[in-house]
Amino acid sequence: QSALTQPASVSGSPGQSITISCTGTSSDIGTYNLVSWYQQHPGKAPQLMIYEVTKRPSGVSNRFSGSKSGNTASLTISGLQAEDEADYYCCSYAGSSFPYVFGTGTKVAVL
Amino acid sequence: QVQLQESGPGLVKPSGTLSLTCAVSGGSISNINWWSWVRQPPGKGLEWIGEIYDSGSTNYNPSLKSRVTISVDKSKKQFSLKVSSMTAADTAVYYCVGGPNFDYWGQGTLVPVSS
Numbered sequence: 001q002s003a004l005t006q007p008a009s010v011s012g013s014p015g016q017s018i019t020i021s022c023t024g025t026s027s028d029i030g031t032y033n034l035v036s037w038y039q040q041h042p043g044k045a046p047q048l049m050i051y052e053v054t055k056r057p058s059g060v061s062n063r064f065s066g067s068k069s070g071n072t073a074s075l076t077i078s079g080l081q082a083e084d085e086a087d088y089y090c091c092s093y094a095g096s097s098f099p100y101v102f103g104t105g106t107k108v109a110v111l
Numbered sequence: 112q113v114q115l116q117e118s119g120p121g122l123v124k125p126s127g128t129l130s131l132t133c134a135v136s137g138g139s140i141s142n143i144n145w146w147s148w149v150r151q152p153p154g155k156g157l158e159w160i161g162e163i164y165d166s167g168s169t170n171y172n173p174s175l176k177s178r179v180t181i182s183v184d185k186s187k188k189q190f191s192l193k194v195s196s197m198t199a200a201d202t203a204v205y206y207c208v209g210g211p212n213f214d215y216w217g218q219g220t221l222v223p224v225s226s
Contacts, residue, residue, distance in 0.1 A: 001173075003156065036212050038157075045219050046149075046157065051212035089157050091213065099170050100147075100159040 004029070004090055004103035011109040017078040020106045022090035023071060028101055030071040034093035037066060037075045041086045049088075050075060077108070085110045113138035115207050115217035123201075123224050129194040133207030133217055136188065145211045146183060146190045150203040151219070158203075163190060197224045 005023040012018040022035070029035055035053045038046035048057050050066035053073065063078045073092070077084055090103035119131035133146070144165030151157050161171035163181045171179050175194070183190040194201060202224045209215040 038213070045206055045216040046213070047216070048212055048214050051214075057212075057214065091157075091159075096170070098173055099162065102149075102157040102159060105156045 001028075001094055001098040001101050004092060004101055006088075006090060006103040006106045008104075009107045009109065011111055012077075012080045013111050014080055014082065016080050017076060018080060018108065020075045020077075020088055020090075020108070022073040022075070022092075022103045024073070024092055024094075024101070025071055028071075028092040028094035029068065029073050031095075032093045033068065035066065035068060035073040036091045037064075038089045038091065039084075039086045040089065046089065080110055082110050084108060113143065113209055113215045115209055115215055117205060117207050117217045117220040119205075119220060119222070121222075123197045123222055124226055125198055125224055127197050127224075129192070129197055129201070129205075129222055131192045131205055131207070131220065131222075132189050133191070134189045135209065143209045143215070145209065146181075147208040147213060148181060148192045149206045149208055149213070150201075151206070152200075152203045153221075160192065160194075160205075199224050 037050040040046040053068045054066045065076045067074050088106045094101045114137045116134045123129050147162040148160040161181050163169045178195045180193040204219040204221050206219045207217040
């Protein structure tokens with residue numbers, strides 16, 4: 001099972017919106033609505049931002065939203081803030097033989 | 112709020128076995144009933160290692176399955192990871208994680224493999 005494909009980096013100015021893509025296959029993202037997204041600041045543990053494609057855990061800003069189309073999932077950050085500068089990883093359920101696959105990771109820079 | 116804390120050796124020798132324990136506090140281990148281990152080599156991405164359910168059933172990453180064992184001790188509110196035949200490629204920060212969506216993460220522990 002190969003890692004999901006994400007762009008290496010995405011950047012934006014404060015207040016702008018950015019979108020991070022996560023491309024998988026018909027065996028993972030294309031079949032299951034079980035895509036999650038994680039934010040990781042340097043030296044810190046990842047934090048759950050989105051689960052089941054579109055759901056936000058309690059305490060996560062509504063500036064973060066998720067979506068899916070076909071084999072590609074996306075994370076949109078609106079009203080970009082300096083604190084959003086971090087690495088972001090997607091993850092998808094991929095079936096019982098290899099349950100979870102992570103994305104390659106995207107570094108978000110706030111210009 | 113659930114909190115997780117990894118503990119284990121600071122260094123493992125090549126061909127040795129890594130043993131890590133994750134202590135759970137601030138919540139009921141039974142209410143979450145889904146526990147995982149994820150690792151991250153220095154400067155690289157996340158890799159799922161395996162999971163264990165409250166029932167004790169497990170699933171492992173096929174690429175690691177022959178070397179990995181995950182267990183849970185509900186009475187002690189902890190779960191554990193063992194990885195045998197460690198090599199330099201297994202050098203990583205190891206995270207214990209709780210919940211079906213990887214909801215709760217430990218702070219992670221760096222495990223270098225070196226003689």
